[in-house]
Amino acid sequence: MAGRKSRKKAEPKKYMPATDKVILLLVAHADDTEFLAGGTVAKFAGEGWEIFEVIATDNQRGSFDLPAKQLIKDSEAEALAAGKILGKKDVIFLRYPDGMLRDYRLNHLREKFIKLIRTYKPRIVFTFDPWAPFEPHPDHQMVAQAAVEAIGFSQNPKFYPEHFKKGLKPHLVAEVYYFAKANVHADTIIDISNFIDQKIEALCAHDSQMKLTIDEMKLALQANKVAPKTTASLDRNNYRGVIDLMVKMYCGEIGKKAGYQFAEAFRYELAGGEIVKAIKDMGLE
Numbered sequence: 001m002a003g004r005k006s007r008k009k010a011e012p013k014k015y016m017p018a019t020d021k022v023i024l025l026l027v028a029h030a031d032d033t034e035f036l037a038g039g040t041v042a043k044f045a046g047e048g049w050e051i052f053e054v055i056a057t058d059n060q061r062g063s064f065d066l067p068a069k070q071l072i073k074d075s076e077a078e079a080l081a082a083g084k085i086l087g088k089k090d091v092i093f094l095r096y097p098d099g100m101l102r103d104y105r106l107n108h109l110r111e112k113f114i115k116l117i118r119t120y121k122p123r124i125v126f127t128f129d130p131w132a133p134f135e136p137h138p139d140h141q142m143v144a145q146a147a148v149e150a151i152g153f154s155q156n157p158k159f160y161p162e163h164f165k166k167g168l169k170p171h172l173v174a175e176v177y178y179f180a181k182a183n184v185h186a187d188t189i190i191d192i193s194n195f196i197d198q199k200i201e202a203l204c205a206h207d208s209q210m211k212l213t214i215d216e217m218k219l220a221l222q223a224n225k226v227a228p229k230t231t232a233s234l235d236r237n238n239y240r241g242v243i244d245l246m247v248k249m250y251c252g253e254i255g256k257k258a259g260y261q262f263a264e265a266f267r268y269e270l271a272g273g274e275i276v277k278a279i280k281d282m283g284l285e
């Protein structure tokens with residue numbers, strides 16, 4: 001995974017999964033997975049799942065100081081490094097302009113996602129929850145809506161039959177884990193106590209994004225006139241301690257709800273919903 005040579009172009013041609021333990025992460029930005037599901041991804045990777053991440057944008061606006069070209073290059077290298085730490089098998093970069101996904105039609109992105117689902121054949125997809133409230137980022141909103149529709153239609157051969165000429169087949173995603181900043185509909189808490197250090201390590205691999213996180217936190221503290229001395233001492237080049245503290249606070253709060261030290265929360269969906277759950281519970285052969 002490391003290095004430029006192994007980077008994938010926008011549309012991988014063929015992928016044959018070794019097992020059905022395949023996960024596809026559909027996200028907008030280089031660090032989305034690490035922030036929202038890093039511990040869970042590390043946990044699944046440890047259980048032998050093959051994990052692929054699709055990053056829809058090129059991250060060119062994720063910094064106050066770096067030029068766009070530099071940022072595109074750096075953020076991809078950072079995403080690959082973070083992927084390695086969490087045990088992802090590969091990262092696919094779609095490279096749409098950061099912050100501008102809305103300039104593209106929803107159906108355009110949906111078709112890309114359906115093609116990727118049919119290519120990687122995931123049992124599980126992780127993505128943004130389109131029905132979680134208070135999501136201000138348009139790229140997150142676009143990915144969420146395109147992803148939920150792609151998950152809904154990828155098994156239907158009437159959608160984009162041109163895919164089948166290239167050897168792809170319809171594919172049903174069996175399980176979905178939705179994440180969100182304000183995950184008020186979360187119904188599934190995953191214990192990541194043993195993976196919190198891996199999550200923090202992977203987040204800190206996103207050097208450009210962690211510097212931005214400190215820059216934005218500083219602005220917010222200044223705007224609210226909170227803790228001026230502490231704010232002045234925040235150093236964007238030395239973010240490790242702050243990120244460690246933030247992540248442990250955030251994941252600690254989620255963990256409390258289920259009696260875990262650290263956790264991540266998701267809204268979980270099973271294909272077939274309540275009927276499948278009921279039949280599963282009946283224990284039928």
Ligand SMILES: [Zn+2]
Pocket residue numbers: 028029031032137140
């Ligand atoms: Zn994002």
